[in-house]
Amino acid sequence: MTRLTPLVSILILLFLYSGCSRDPLQEPIVKSIPKTPENQSSKNAPLQNLPIESSNELIVQFKQGVSTVQKQAIRQRYEVKTYQTCNCSNQQIEKWEFKEGIDIEGRKGQITQDDVGIESVDNEFSYLMEAVTTGWIPYSQSPDLIRSRTKANNAGITIAILDTGIHLQKLPVSTPFLYNPGRNTTTLHTDIRVRRNQSPFVQSSQRPRTPCSYNGQTEISGWDFVNHDFDTFDDHGHGTKVANVIITNMENEQINNYQILPVKVMNDQGKGSYFDLICGYIYASKKESVSIINMSFGWYNTPFVLLPKLMSENTHITHITSAGNSNKNTDFYPHYPSAYPFDNVIAVGSFNEGKDGKVSFSNYGRNSVDFLSLGTAVPIEDNLGDISYAYGTSFAAPFVAVKAAKHKIDFNETPLEITNRIYTNGTPVSFPTFTKYNVIVE
Template identity: 45%
Template sequence: MKCLKPLLPLLIIYFFIFGCTTQDIDKPVTDQSFSKNNPVNLPIRSANELIIAYKQGVNTSMKNNLRRKYNVKRFKKCDCTNDRIEKWEFDPSVDIEGRNDQITQEGGIEGTDYQFFYTNENTSPTTLTTITSSHSNSLITSFLKPNSTITIAILDTGINLNKLPYRDPFLYTSTSNARLCKKNEEGEEISGWDFINSDNDVYDDNGHGTIVSSIIKSKLDNENITDYRILPVKVFDHLGKTSTFKLLCGYLYTVNKPSVSIINMSFGWYSAPSSLLYKFISENPDILHISSSGNDNHNNESVAHYPSSYNNNNVLGIGSFSFQNRAEIVKSSFSNYGITSVDFLSIGDQVSFYDNDGALYLVSGTSYAAPLVAAKSAIYYLSGYTTPVEITNQLRINGTLLISGSLPTYYGDRVIE
C-alpha cells in the first residue's frame, strides 16, 4: 500500500523536481544496475501499433472518422463486447511517437498506450506444459460454483482443471446478468475467458496459472474457508507471453464482473508502466490488486517494476522470503526489493504443488509468493475488512514482525506466512 510508506513525501519532492513526461516513462529504459551478470527481459515495443482509449459517449461514426484521419491500416477491438479501447495499426513508416502525441490531443480520446510485448518472469515445470489439450464445456461446468461472497480473479496463463487435485466446485459462474463473451453459438462464456485464443476455454497450456490458482485454493481450503470463487482470465500464452492490448482487454473484462474484490497479478516487467493500466486500476479503488515484485534481485527503486511499483493505494507488491538454516527468515536470493514498491515478503522459495496424480513440484519465484497474500487477503475480507486499506492494515498487524537486523530496512518489516 504505497500511501503508507514513510518516504512518500520525499518521493513527491523528487518527482516534482526531476519529473518526466508520459512519453519518457513509456519508453523502455536500460538501467546500469542491470549488468551482464544480472540480465533481465525488458519489454519490446511495437514500432507501428498504439492502443486507444475512447472517452464515454464517442459513437461509431466518430470512431470511424478518427481512424480515417490518422490513416489506421487495421484496428482490433477487445473480446467480450468491450468497446472502450482499440488497438490501431499504422504503416511501418509512420513516426509512432509523433502520431501518439497527435492522437492524445483529440477531444474524443481519454488516453493512449504504446503496444509492448511482455514475457512472464516465472517458468513452470515442463511436465505441466502442453498445447495439445483442452477442457470440454461439461468439465468446466462441473467446477462451477453458483455464488459466493468474494471472487478472486487471476490474470495469468489460465487454469488446467485436469491437473488440480481438487474436484469440488470453485469456479466463478458467469450469468446472463453480466456481459457474456461469445465467440459463436457453441463458444459462450462459462467461467472466465481466454484472451489469447478468443474462446471460452481457459485451459492452461503453460502451467503457471494452475500453480498460482492452486496456492490460493490450498490456503483457503486449509483454513476451512469455502465462501469464495476463483475467476480465471487467460492473458498469457503457452510461452508465458502477452501484449499490452491483451492484458488491458483481460483487465477490463475482469473488473466488469460482479463480486470481484481481489485480483492476483503474478507477472511484471520493467520501465514501461502502461498509463492505461494505471488509469484503470485507479478507477477501481475497491479492488485489491496483488502483484509479484520480480525475480532479478533488483532494487525496484532504480528501475520500476510494474504493476507492483504503481503507487495506487489498492496495489500491493509482494517479494519472496526463504528460511535460512530452517529457521531464520531472509529475503530470497532472487527476489526484488524496494522501499516503496515492495510492501510485504511471503514464502516464494521451493513452494510445493501437488497435481492430481500426487506428483510433487517445487517452484520458486515472487509469482508464487503473491497468491498466498491474495488468499490471506480474502480471509480478511470475509472477516469484515472489505476495503484495500483495511485488508492491508490487517496484513500488517497480523504479519510476522521481523527481528531487528534480520533484514535490511528496505525490505520492509513484515512477512506474510
C-alpha cells in the same frame, strides 16, 4: 507503498525513478540460497524482461459518448490500417495497426495533442513471464469439464487470476471452485475513493451478470484473451501453480465462500501482449464480486498509461502483484504492475526457506515492495498426489492474496485497510526485509 495523486504526477515520478542511480542504501544481506530454476540473476545482472514495443501499433481509449460513426471518422483521420476491440468487455478500448514504417511515437504524440474524442493513448508491447516453460502438451478442456468445476452459485468474494490460464485436470481438487458468470448470492463490494481521508462506502454492484459471447463462443467460467474463446486451458503451467497455491491455502484457512475467475492473458511460452492484458483486466474488473485480482507477472522500467489508469479507478479491488525475480531494488529499477504506487496495490517479494532473510532472486524496495512471503520450494500437489516445488515471487503473491481474501470476507474492508491488517497480522522479524513493512506473511 507510496501514495501519490493525481495519476499524472505519479507516472511522472515513476518515469524519473527509472533514470535514477543505484540505491545508496546498503544492499540486503542474502543468506546462502540454492539457485532456482525460475531465475538465477544477480543484483548486477542486466534486466531481462524489458517490454518490447510494437513499431506500428497503439492502444487507444475513446471518450465516453463517442458514437460508432465518430469512431470510424477518427480512425480515418489517423490512417488506421486495421483495428481490434476487446472480447466481451469495454468497446471504448481499441488496438490500432498502422502501415509499416510509420513514426509511431510521432503518431502517438499527434493523437495525444488533438482533441478528437480520444481519452488515452498508449503503446502496444509484449512481455515475457519470469518463469520457465513447463512444456505441457496443448489440450482442450470440454465445456462439460469446465461446468463440473463451476459453482452453482457464487458466494463471498471472487479472486480473478490474470495469468496463463488453469489446467483443471492438474489440480488436486475436483469440487466446484470456478466463478459462475450468471449466478450470485452475496457480494462483498466496498468502494474507496483514490484520494485519501475520504470515508469508504458500500456500493451495490451495477455490473452486468450476463455471460460474454464472442464469435460464436459463450463464456462458461473465465475467458481466454489469447485464443478468443471460453476455454482458459493453461498450456504453460504458471497459472495452474498460482491457482494451486490459492486453493490449497484457502483450504488451510478453512475458507469456502469464494470462487476463482481464470483470465488467460499469456500464451504457452509465457508471453503476453499489453492489449490482451488490458482487455483481460477490464473483463475481470467488471465481474460482480471480484474483490481481488492476482497478477503474478511484470516488466521493468516503463509504467505506460492505460493499465495504471484502470487500476487506480477500480478502488474497490485489491491487486496482489509479484515483485519480480531479478534481485533489484525496484524503487530505482521499477517493476510493473507491482511498482504502481496506489493504495489498492500490494507488491510481494519472497523470503528464503529459513525465514531469516530475503531470498537471493527476489526484488525488494522500501517504497515499491510491501511484504515478503513464501516464494521458495512452494509445494505444488497435482491431481495424482505428486508434489513438485515452485520458486519465484509469482508464488509468494498468491499466499498474500489468500490473506487479503480472508480479511475481505471477515471485515469487508477497503484495500488500504486490508494492507494494514496484513501488516498487523504479519510476523515481525529482526532482519531487514528491505520492504515497506518489516514483516513476513506466512
